[in-house]
Amino acid sequence: MSDSAGDNSKPRVAVLGGCGFIGRNLVDYLVSNDLVSGVRVVDKTPPQLAFLNPAHTKVFEDPRVEYKSANLINPTSCASALDPGEGEPWSLVVNCAGETRVGQTEAVYAEGIVTLSTNVAKRCAAIKVPHLVEISSGHMYSSDKPHKEDDPIEPWTVEARMKSKVEEELKKLEPELNYTILRPAIVYGIGDRRSLTPRLLYGGIYKHLGETMKLLWTADLKMNTVHVLDVCRAVWAVARPRGAAHRVYNVVDEADSTQGTLAQLVADMFNINHDYYGTAISTLAKNDIASVAEEANDKHLTAWAEVCRRYSVPHTPLEPSAGAELLLNKRLCLDGTRLRELIALHHPRPTGRLLREVLEDYASMNLFPKELLL
Numbered sequence: 001m002s003d004s005a006g007d008n009s010k011p012r013v014a015v016l017g018g019c020g021f022i023g024r025n026l027v028d029y030l031v032s033n034d035l036v037s038g039v040r041v042v043d044k045t046p047p048q049l050a051f052l053n054p055a056h057t058k059v060f061e062d063p064r065v066e067y068k069s070a071n072l073i074n075p076t077s078c079a080s081a082l083d084p085g086e087g088e089p090w091s092l093v094v095n096c097a098g099e100t101r102v103g104q105t106e107a108v109y110a111e112g113i114v115t116l117s118t119n120v121a122k123r124c125a126a127i128k129v130p131h132l133v134e135i136s137s138g139h140m141y142s143s144d145k146p147h148k149e150d151d152p153i154e155p156w157t158v159e160a161r162m163k164s165k166v167e168e169e170l171k172k173l174e175p176e177l178n179y180t181i182l183r184p185a186i187v188y189g190i191g192d193r194r195s196l197t198p199r200l201l202y203g204g205i206y207k208h209l210g211e212t213m214k215l216l217w218t219a220d221l222k223m224n225t226v227h228v229l230d231v232c233r234a235v236w237a238v239a240r241p242r243g244a245a246h247r248v249y250n251v252v253d254e255a256d257s258t259q260g261t262l263a264q265l266v267a268d269m270f271n272i273n274h275d276y277y278g279t280a281i282s283t284l285a286k287n288d289i290a291s292v293a294e295e296a297n298d299k300h301l302t303a304w305a306e307v308c309r310r311y312s313v314p315h316t317p318l319e320p321s322a323g324a325e326l327l328l329n330k331r332l333c334l335d336g337t338r339l340r341e342l343i344a345l346h347h348p349r350p351t352g353r354l355l356r357e358v359l360e361d362y363a364s365m366n367l368f369p370k371e372l373l374l
Contacts, residue, residue, distance in 0.1 A: 008088055009037070010036050011036055011091030012039075012090055013039050013091060013092045013094065014081075014082060014093045015027055015094050015096060016042045016072060016081070016093065016096060016097040017098065018041030018042060018043050018067075019043035019045050019046070019047055020043065020050075020100075021191045021194075022096045022231055023041070023094075023096040024056050024191055025056075025190070025191060026231075026235060027039055027041055027056075027059060027060065027065065028056055028059045031059050031064055032059065035236065036064065037064065037088065038064045038066070038087065038088070039064060039065050039066070040081075041068070042067075042068050042069075042070050042081045042082075043070075046069060047067055052191075053190065053191070068080075072097055072120060073116050073119070074119075075119050075123075078116075078119040082120070082129075084127075089129075091130055091131070092131050092132075093120070093129050094235055095135060097116055097120070098112060098135075098159075098162075098163075099112025099113055099116075102323045109162050113159065114169070117163075117169070118166065120132070121177060121179065124179075130178060131178050131245075132179040132180075133179070133180050133235050133238060134170060134182070135182050135231075136167060136183045136184075137155070137157065137160040138184050138186075138224070138332060139156055139160035139330075139332060140160055140183060141154050142154070142156050142331045142332075143331055143333055149183070149249065156328070156330045158325065167181055178245045180239070180245065180246070180248075180249065181249070183248060183249070184226055184251040185224040185225050185226045185250070185251065185252040185332060186223055186226070186257075187231055188225060188226075188350060188354070189229060189354070189357075189358065190357060190361045191228070192228065193317055193318060193319075196350075196358075197318065197359075200355060200358060200359055201318060201319075203266035203269055203270040203272060204369070204372040205300055206272050206274075207272050207372055208303060208306070208307050208372065212272070212274060213267065213273070214275050214276065214277060215263060216277050216285060216292075216329075217259065217277070218259070218260075218278060219260025219263070220259070221260075222256070222258055222332055222333040223258055223259050223262055225253055226253045227350075229346055229347060230251065231251050233343055233345075234249065234342075241342070247338075249338055249339045249342075250336050250339060251336065252335075253345055253347060253349055254345065254349065256333070259276075261350075262350065265352050265355055268352055269352055270372065283329075289324045289325075289328060293322065294324075296322070296327075300321065301320065307369060311370075312366075313367065315367075316362070317367065318367060360373065
């Protein structure tokens with residue numbers, strides 16, 4: 001990227017994991033709103049292989065955007081990725097990178113989250129990056145009462161356990177490192193593959209099977225949400241005020257979403273029936289939740305393969321699978337008051353239109369059968 005690519009009076013930003021779900025939307029937000037002089041996208045997956053939609057592809061072709069391949073688990077590769085080169089120094093580094101695949105070993109998550117993020121933080125401190133924004137996890141405590149940022153934590157997913165270790169590592173780098181931590185709820189929006197989208201795929205699958213979609217536990221299980229655009233706006237909001245340094249912000253909408261409200265949106269989208277197994281049966285299933293998850297994933301993946309064959313979707317990154325820990329009776333309920341003192345949300349709640357946009361986007365690239373949306 002040449003020095004003339006953008007207005008050098010504006011900040012230069014590095015987005016790590018920039019080809020991922022949150023990353024690509026953040027790059028789009030920064031470029032489309034003309035907020036930056038330049039963006040370096042760092043990812044081990046090149047944009048050409050990341051299933052970007054046409055709008056995101058166009059943004060990545062903007063002269064202000066450069067791509068750099070890197071494996072951030074490797075300290076040498078991490079240092080190279082964050083070397084500003086001959087351009088302006090970084091004003092902001094946003095770490096969206098981390099292992100998100102379902103069903104990996106503890107060691108894979110430890111390396112892909114803790115080692116990676118620690119490498120990034122130490123390098124940012126070494127080269128005196130003015131501000132690092134770390135995307136953490138909202139799954140830090142299970143409660144029906146909204147969890148505040150300073151409340152005690154008891155992470156209940158392997159990703160959240162690893163992210164909590166990252167948060168501790170960041171504290172060790174104070175005061176040399178100026179950082180802010182964001183803990184998002186369930187993030188949905190265009191480009192999502194592993195967050196809320198598997199539940200959308202279940203809807204399509206049960207429409208194909210002609211069966212009722214039955215879910216563990218009950219409708220009132222807390223599953224708080226946030227749109228990816230509001231996560232991007234939160235990144236930019238906390239990057240500006242100095243008062244956000246060394247602070248944690250929950251990123252959550254105002255809907256107080258539950259399994260029931262989300263399931264109803266999915267059921268309405270596909271015109272299917274849905275029901276719940278209830279607490280008694282679900283508690284029995286909890287005793288062997290790994291087998292329950294495996295059986296459910298096998299059923300859904302088999303049906304999904306049939307759907308893709310029937311509607312000529314030969315190659316898609318979408319998978320209707322969920323980790324066993326997400327089937328437990330654990331509640332995601334966050335207090336977003338602190339962030340709302342900085343910004344108002346664009347999308348206060350999930351809607352059928354917003355969820356349908358996700359699948360229509362994939363359908364436009366023949367990655368989801370458009371026939372299921374008719």
